Amino acid sequence: MELDDVDWKLLDLLQHDGRMTFTELAKRVSLSAPATTERVRRLEQAGIVTGYAAVVDPQRLGLPIEAIVRVKVRSLDTPRFRERVVALALVRDADHVTGDDCWLLRVVCRSMVELERFVEQAQRYGDTTTSLVFSSHVRNRPLTRAVVEGTAVD
Template sequence: MGLDDVDWRLLELLQTQGRMTFSELGRQVSLSAPATTERVRRLEERGVITGYVATVDVTKLGLPIEAIVRARVRSLDSARFRETILPLPQVVAADHVTGDECWILRVVCASTAELESFVERTQRYGETTTSLVFSSPVRGRSVRKP
């Protein structure tokens, strides 16, 4: 896959400032705008860059309750869990993992009552453990050159 230092710098910049113009990106990495555009397009074509997103403050959307819900889903219920729980709007991230709990969900809710309802719905597929998030000092950290 071989990325050079310029590719890594472009990735770093785009991960933190995804709306940067090609001209500004080029200035930051000492390339012309057309050369920068070509580099970014190659990274997109290779699947290194998979998309661009806006970062949203969920509390300003009226979703102040954030929780981690760990679920131990019974194997027979796995497909239904994926079809029923993962698409719910409260689920903002989901990881299928090894260990005692096979799913780790990050959810956002408007109230503790909504969280309770979500957890009860999730428990139809197995045991859960829920932790409220106090703060997230590291979130969405950019991938950097090793």
């Protein structure tokens, strides 16, 4: 699907505030509300906009520990690892990656004891390396036209 300037503006606005009303979106892109609604629906139907979600702070919910756990899973254990480790609710992100480690997991925990239990569970399927997250400086940065067109690093 070919995107024009208005589509990119809509994507930018929605990535920053997915709860913005069609009326407010329309004002910001200088279109009527029905035309704006149609454009957003078209972006959704094309699979470019895949959903809307609330961003929740784990620390405020009693999950002060965040860690990145890299796991080198033995190939025959991958299905069981997916079922028994990746499926756990404390796993916020799970990426199957290339390189020395097969999996990159971002987890949140109530305590170091809980993190230790999680790592022990992951170690049943291979070697692990765990890093505690001190702070996150970029999270879910919106995708921009410059990134898509390859001009973001110029």
